[in-house]
Amino acid sequence: MTVDTKIDDGGLAHVTLCRGEAGNAIGLETARGLLDAALTCAAADVRAVLLTGEGRSFCVGGDLREFAALSGDALEQHLLAVTGALHDALRTFASIDAPMVAAVQGAVAGAGIGLAAAADVTLAADDASFTAAYTAIGYSPDGGVSWFLPRLIGPKRALELLLTNRRIPAAEAAAIGLVSRVVAPGQLATEAAHTAEMLRRGPTAAFGATRRLVASGLTDDLGPHLDREGGALAAAAVSDEGREGVAAFLGKRASDFTCVPPLT
Structure with missing residues (x-):
């Protein structure tokens, strides 16, 4: 299992990326897991969603080891399947009434930025850092990154991050509007849970x-x-x-x- 979804009795959905040993990299199984999570939340009429990632990093982006094992048409079709599931998950989460809180730590790269940006409230640990990473390997963005970034931080800043792959720390991410706020050391889980619970109780x-x-x-x-x-x-x-x-x-x-x- 690469994505775990639990809905408590009060209607708060806990969606967890469970590949901590791999930086919660997104391959086909994880993308499909996120889609299943989104569809589960939609069917259950949840009141709020809390998105987290196990381990040291929230999400390092695509699973390059998985992609590198393929080539040609097989790779192209595989990536279409990965992005198709991931993008359907983002569409589904965006379509429901329940707001989403994301708690991010460590490395946040590639599609991980898209997941963080898709949340309504994004809390970052002070050790979090953000890197677009796509063009560094000759790829272009996915995961809604090219849609969310210009809207959150403006097209000029978005292009700088997408073209140069400059790594930005949590404090700068908050200052430019990529995340909602930075949380004190050791308080990320507690503060994210408190925020999600407050939203669960809301209208x-x-x-x-x-x-x-x-x-x-x-x-x-x-x-x-x-x-x-x-x-x-x-x-x-x-x-x-x-x-x-x-x-x-x-x-x-x-x-x-x-x-x-x-x-x-």
Whole structure:
């Protein structure tokens, strides 16, 4: 097993890359494991997802040993299968309402950057470092890296990292917007679990609407986007989540979003 998925009774999905001895490199089995994890989360209507990687490194990118064992058409078809599964996993995670928290440590390279960037909240240990790595071996990006990086850090910075493969430390990654924040030594697992649990208790449908609005806002014109915002807000206001949130606020009590059905 290269990817382990566990969903607790409260609806928090723990998705773990389990190839710590190989830096959690992504080959075909791991890519398919991530897709299975995403489909499991979608089918289970989870409330939040926590993505982690075992061992010293979060994910060093593609499994080059696996790729080097092939050549020609066999290699091309293999890589299409790997990226196909990986990209379907990213699409599926993006399509669900549940927000994702990623906890990253050690080396984060290639598609590992894509996984880290795909999360809504990305916490980095202070020992984490980020390297695009693709062009260093004559490859071009996958894992959504060429889509996420320009949106998170701007096209000029993205191209510098993609073309030069400069390694950046966690502090710089936070400063330029690649990760949400850097976590104190030894606190990554605790802080990531706390953040994921906080999101699990939140209004899942409102989180989903918010994720979609932020994503579409990067390409929408202002006018259509304002219409989209208005429609989403109106739908949220009449939902059970919206009614619970307002009632809790007016009643000066804590909201309990876990006891209301999701917005449909």
